[in-house]
Amino acid sequence: MSGNKAVVYQGPGRVEIRDLDYPTYEMKDGPGVNKMNVGRKTPHGAILKTVASNICGSDQHMVRGRTTAPEGLVLGHEITGEVIDVGPDVEYIRVGDVCSVPFNISCGRCRNCKERKTGVCLNVNPDRPGSAYGYVDMGGWVGGQAEYVLVPYADWNLLKFPDRDQAIEKALDLAMLSDIFPTGYHGCVSAGVTTGSTVYIAGAGPVGLAAATSAFLLGAAVVIVGDLNDERLAQARSFGCETINVSQGEPAEQVQQILGRAAPAIGQPLVDSAVDAVGFEARGHGRDSQTEMPATVLNSLMDLTRAGGAIGVPGLYVTGDPGGVDEAAKVGSLSLRLGLGWAKSHSFVTGQCPVMKYNHGLMMAILHDRVQIAKNVNAMAIPLEQAPQGYQEFDQGAARKYVLDPHGYLRGRSN
Template sequence: MAGNKGVAYIGPGKVEVQDIPYPKLELQDGPGVNPANIGRKTEHGVILKVVTSNICGSDQHMVRGRTTAPENLVLGHEITGEVIECGRDVEFIKVGDVCSVPFNIACGRCRNCKEGKTGICLNVNPARPGAAYGYVDMGGWVGGQAEYVMVPYADWNLLKFPDRDQAMEKIRDLTMLSDIFPTGFHGCVTAGVKPGSTVYIAGAGPVGIAAAVGAQLLGAAVVIVADLVESRLAQARSFGCETVDISKGDPKDQIEQILGVPEVDCGVDAVGFEARGHGEGSGKEAPATVLNSLMEITAAGGAVGIPGLYVTGDPGGIDEAAKVGALSLSLGTGWAKSLSFTTGQCPVMKYNRGLMMAILHDKVQIAKAVNATVIPLDQAPQGYADFDSGAAKKYVLDPHGMVA
C-alpha cells in the first residue's frame, strides 16, 4: 500500500508534515472525528491523488489557536485531484478524471442538498449541519493538504474538468474553485452586486481579492478593497480596484473621496472574527468592527455578504462574549436602514461550474489576482508562517510536483 503525508496542526502557531494513513473508503478514528462517523462506509467515494491543495485563511484561524481544533488534525479543505480509485457505488466519475472538490461536503440526498444548500448538508456531520475536510467541528473528514485524500459522494461532489491537458495548463486558476473564488463570488452575489454597483470589500486577503474579482465579473462600476497591509492593497490595485487603508481613519471618509458620497451600494465582509479596529485602533482586535462599519457605510436598502468566518468557540477571544462568538453588533443600525445580511459557508456547487467556464474560456485570471504561489508539500510550515505575516500571496501546495 502507498504511503501518505499530510500537514497537521500541532498547536498554536505550529504545523508539521507528518506520515498519515493512506485513505480508505471508510471513515477511521482520528483527531476531530465525530464518534458517530467512525466506521462509516464510503463506497460512494473515491481516492484522489492530490494535484493541488491551498492554504486558506480559515486554516490560519485554527493554526493561530483561535478555534477548538484538536492537535494532529490533518488540514486542508481546498483540494483539486486526480481520481485513482473509485468505490463500488461510484457510477459516473472515472479513474483518471481531474476534478475540483468543493470544500463543503454534501450528500446530495437530504432536503438542504436538494434545495442547493450544500454548505449545510444534514447527513455528513452528526454534530450539526455542514461539513468540510480538515476543519474543526466539521465531522472529522480528513483534510487534503496531503498526498492522497478520500472524497465521499463523489458523483455528487466532484466537478470534473472537461479536458485534462487544458486543466493542467490552467491549474493555478482552477485550484481556486474549491473555495475562495466561489466564496468571494458568493459574498458579492448575496450583497446584491450587479452591473453599475459600487462595492466595498473589507479585507484584501485571498477571499477579499477573490470577491473583488467576482464583483468585476458581476459588472460592478467601482470596487473598493480595504485592508491594513499595503502589499495586499497593492495587489487589489493591480487589477483595477480602488483601495482604503483602514489604519488611516474611518473608511467612510476615504470612500467619500473616491465616490463623492460616504456610502456604497453593496458591502462584503471578507475578514471575519479576527477583525481589527480602524484608525488609531487599527492594531487592536475588535471583532465586531467590520460588521458595524459595513452597516454604517452600506446604503439604506442594501445588503451585506459575510463570507468571512465567525465561530462559536474562540479560546483567544478578547473577552468572554467573544470566546463564544457573541459580538456587540449595532443591529439597530441595520434595522433602521433595512439592510439584508447573508452569513455561512458558501454553497460552492452553486457557482463552481460557471466560474470554471469563465476560467477555461479566459474571462478571468483569478490566480494572477490572488498572486498564486506554488510550493511543495514539505514547505507548508513556511507557507503558513509567511501567510500569517501578511504576505500578499495565495499559497498552493503541490504534493506530487504536478504543477508546471
Template sequence: MAGNRAVVYVEPGKVEVRETDYPDLVLRDGPGVNPLNVGRKCEHGVILKVVTTNICGSDQHMVRGRTTAPSGLILGHEITGEVIEVGRDVEFMKKGDLVSVPFNIACGRCRSCKERDTHICEHVNPDRPGSAYGYVDMGGWVGGQSEYVMVPYADFQLLKFPNKEQAMEKILDLTMLSDIFPTGYHGAVSAGVKPGATVYIAGAGPVGLAAAHSAQLLGASVVIVGDLNAERLTQARSFGCETVNLREHPNLGEQIEQILGIPEVDCAIDCVGFEASGHGPGQGEAPATVLNSIMQVTRAGGRLGIPGLYVTGDPGAVDEDAKIGTLKIRLGLGWVKAHTFVTGQTPVMKYNRDLMMAILSGRAQIAKAVNATKISLDQAPEAYKAFDSGASRKFVIDPHGMTN
C-alpha cells in the same frame, strides 16, 4: 500499500508535515473525528491523488489557536485531484478524471442538498448541518493538504474538468474553484452586486481579492477594498480596485467619499471575519469592527454579503462574550437601514461550474488576482508563517510536482 504525507496542526503557531495513513473508503477514528462518524463506510467515494491543495485563511484561524481544533488534525479543504480509485457505488467518476472538490461535504440526498444548500447538508456532520474537510467541528473528515485524500459522495460532489490537458494549463486558476473563488463570488452575489454597482470589500486577503475580482465580473462600476496591510492593498490595485488603508485612514466613510463623492456604497462584503482589528494605528482586536463599519457605509436598502468566518467557539477571543461568538454588533443600525444580511458557508456547487467556464474561456483571471504562489508540501510550514505575517499571496501546494 502506498504511504501518505500530510500537513498536520500540532499546536498554536505550529504545523508539521508528517507521515500518515493512506486513505481508504472508510472514515476511521482520528483527531477531530466525531465518534458518531467513526467507521462510516464510503463506497460512494473515491481516492484522489492530490494535484493542488491551497492554504486558506480559515486554516490560519485554527493554526493560531483561535478554535478548539485538536492537535494532530490533518488540514486542508481546498482540493483538486486525479481520481485513482473508485468505490463500488460510484457510477460516473472514472480513474484518471481530474476534478475539483467543493470544500463543503454534501450527501446529495437530504432536503438541504436537494434545495442546493450543500453548505448545510444534514447527513455528514452529527453535531450540526454543514461539513468540510480538515476542519474543526465539521465531522472529522480528513483534510486534503496531503498526497492522497478520500472524497465521499463522488458522483454528486465532484466537478470534472472537461479536458485534462487544458485544465493542467490553467491549474493555478482552477484550484481556486474548491473554495476561494466561489466564496468570493458568493459574497458578491449575496451583496447584490450588479452592473454599475459601487462595492466596498472589507479585507484584501485572498477571499477579499477573489470577491473584488468577482464584483468586477458581475459588472460593478467601482470596487473599493479596505485593509490594514499595505502589501495586500497593492495587490488589489494591481487589477483595478480602489483601496483604503484603514491603519493610516481610520474613517472609512470619509475615504469612500473621496473616491465616490458620497460616503456610502450600494453594497458591501465582509471578507475578514471574527479576527477583525480596530481601524487606525495601534488598534487591537475588535471582532465586530467590520460588521459595524459596513453597515455604516452601505446605503439604506443595501445588502451585506458575509463570507468572512464567524465561530461559536474562540478560546483566544478578547472577552468572554466573543469566546462564544457573541459580538457587539449594531443590529439596530442595520435594522433602520433595512439591510439584508447573508451569512454562512458558501454553497460551492451553486457556482463552481459557471466559474470553471469563466476560467477556461479566459474571462476570469483569479490566480493573477490573488497572486497564486506554488509551493511543495515540505514548504507548507514556512508558507503558513508567511501567510500569517501578512504575505499577499495565495499559497498553492503541489504535493507531487505535477504542475508547471
C-alpha cells in the same frame, strides 16, 4: 499503495508534515473525528491524488490557536485532484478524471442539498449542519493538504474538468474553485452586486481579492477594497480596484473621498453593496488598528452601505474562540449595531458558501479566459514540504495565495 504525507496541526503556531495511512473507504478514529462517524462506510467515495491543495485563511485561524481544533488534525479543505480509485457505488466519475473538490462535504440526498444549500448538509456531520475537509467541528473528514485524499459521495461532490490537458495547464486558476473564488463570488451575489454597482470589500486577503475579482465579473462600476496591509492593497490595485488603508481612519470617511458625497443631506458615503472578507479576528480602524475588535467590520459595513443595500458575510465567524478578546467573543457573541442595519433595511447573508451553486459557471469563465483569478490573488505553488514556511509567511501578511503541490503537477506554472 501505502503511505500518505500530510500537513498536520500540532498546536498554536505549529504545523508539521507527518506520515498518514493511505485513504480507505471507511472513516477511522482520529483527532477531530466525531465518534458517530467512526466506522462510517463510504463506497460512494473516490480516492484522489492531490494536484493542488491551498492554504486558506480559515486554516490559519486554527493554526493560530483561535479555534477548538485538536492537535493532530490533518488540514486542508481546498482540494483539486486526479481520481485514482473509485468505490463500488460510484457510477459516473472515472479513474483519470481531474476534478475540483468543493470544500463543503455534502450528501446530495437531504433537504438542504436538494435546495442547493450544500454548506449546511444534514447528513455528513453529526455535530451540526455542514461539513468540510480537515476542519474543526466539521465531522472529522480527513484534510486534503496531503498526497492523497478521500472524497465521499464522489458523483455528487466532484466537479470534473472537461479536458484533462487543459485542466493541468490551467491548474493554478482552477485550484481556486474549491473555495475562495466561489466564496468571494457568493459574497458579492449575496450583496446584490450587479451592473454598475458600487462595492466595498473589507479585507484584501485571498477571499477579499477573489470577491473583488467577482465584483468586476458581475459588472460592478467601482470596487473599493479596505485593509491594513499595504502589500495586499497594492495587489488589489493591480487589477483595477480602488483601495483604502483602514489604519488611517474609518472606512466611511475614505470611501466618501473616492465616491464623492452620494447623499449631501445625510453626509454619508453610500455604496450599494458590501462584503465582509475578514471575519472574527478583525482589528479596529484608525487608532485602534492594532487592537482586535471582532465586530468592527460588520458595524462599519452597516455604516457605509446605502439604505436598502445588502451585505455579504463570507468571512468566518465561530462559536468557539479560546483567544477571544472577552467572554462574549469566546462564544461568538459580538456587539453589533443591529438597530442601524434594521433602520437602513439592510439584508445580510452569512455562512459557508454553497460552492456547487457557482463552481461550474466559474470554471467556464476560467477555461474561456474571462477571468485571471490566480493572477489576481497572486497564487504561488510550493512543494508540500514547504507548507510550514507557507503558513508562517501567510500569517505574517504575505500578499500571496499559497498552493501546495505534492506531486509536481504545478511545477513551472505561474500566475
